[in-house]
Amino acid sequence: MPQQVRGVVARAKGQPVSIETIVIPDPGPGEAVVAIQACGVCHTDLHYREGGINDDFPFLLGHEAAGVVEAVGPGVTDVAPGDFVILNWRAVCGQCRSCLKGKPQYCFATHNATQKMTLTDGTVLSPALGIGAFCDKTLVATGQCTKVNPAARPEAAGLLGCGVMAGLGAAMNTGNVGRGDTVAVFGCGGVGDAAIAGARLAGASVIIAVDLDDRKLEWAKGFGATHTVNGGREDAVERIRELTGGNGVDVAIEAIGLPQTYEQAFYARDLAGTVVLVGVPNPTMKVELPFIEIFGRGGALKSSWYGDCLPSRDFPMLIDLYLQGRLNLDDFVSETIGLDAVEEAFHKMERGEVLRSVVVL
Ligand SMILES: NC(=O)c1ccc[n+]([C@@H]2O[C@H](COP(=O)([O-])OP(=O)(O)OC[C@H]3O[C@@H](n4cnc5c(N)ncnc54)[C@H](O)[C@@H]3O)[C@@H](O)[C@H]2O)c1
């Protein structure tokens, strides 16, 4: 029997979100229904609401979530009712050219549920990032459910489902930060602070946080920044060079999505260093760099989708580190809210008041 639950829906571009009744089909083959316990409010949800991702309104928002599997479809063996899972947007196919090359973290054909969730009048919903988790329950592909130790708090665990994983992975996977490396992170929101935490876990000796907001810089220290630079008051590139013996950093991570901070990251990097772009640009932005500098400085310019994570490898490992007290996920949770406060949480995000507001159900 299809079920009816509450969900947060963006009906049209730029309009405030509303709580609607959502119809969830019974899970079919390869699908699971998950009862959501917690779901973080990510900048990407706001991008959807503003029409910045695509025009497939109405969207069922929310995609940074943890919960418990309630039911699975016929023949499903990889997850079972009662499993505590983090939802991911990288359910790898195992068959595309990247998976076949042994690089499933770049899978080009990831899975989502086949059936659709709808409004009560039959209107098909587009779930954000193929998840849609600002709701009591959601329908996903079983590969989107990653089992982790149920001792973890859902509101902390769920954050690995998107932004925190993107930041941690930007440092640990894409940037390949190693022991003794110097690192700069531009933008100290949830994603940037996670990159700072990832750099610390990986053994970086110098971690320089750059933001325009002193409060954000203060929080960044808590995640492992050894130095902070207010890019509004100081020349970030010069200051980073000063702090690294005149050389620049081994790994410069851009976690905002702006051309000017990308250029700063480019120039703040040592010879043969790596720039990682994890912030998401909008489609109109352009970067202009002297071609000879791109060649002359050597190294690598990389982009990081979802921190190049492989959920089955990374989520259980990171939850174990969290439970051992070696990775602080709790401090990313600025507040817990109800489903009815998502719109207000967007405004708090825009005003820079929170790292993450987390909906708890
Ligand atoms: N690559 C991925 O897979 C992935 C996943 C999730 C989010 N993201 C993206 O990462 C970015 C950051 O997300 P977030 O949730 O941390 O956002 P956020 O808005 O919480 O944080 C952005 C931070 O950048 C700072 N900032 C803004 N302009 C600046 C400037 N000119 N110089 C220095 N600092 C500046 C802000 O003060 C803020 O602290 C967004 O673009 C988001 O869409 C990417």
Ligand SMILES: [Zn+2]
């Ligand atoms: Zn694949």
Ligand SMILES: [Zn+2]
């Ligand atoms: Zn997200």
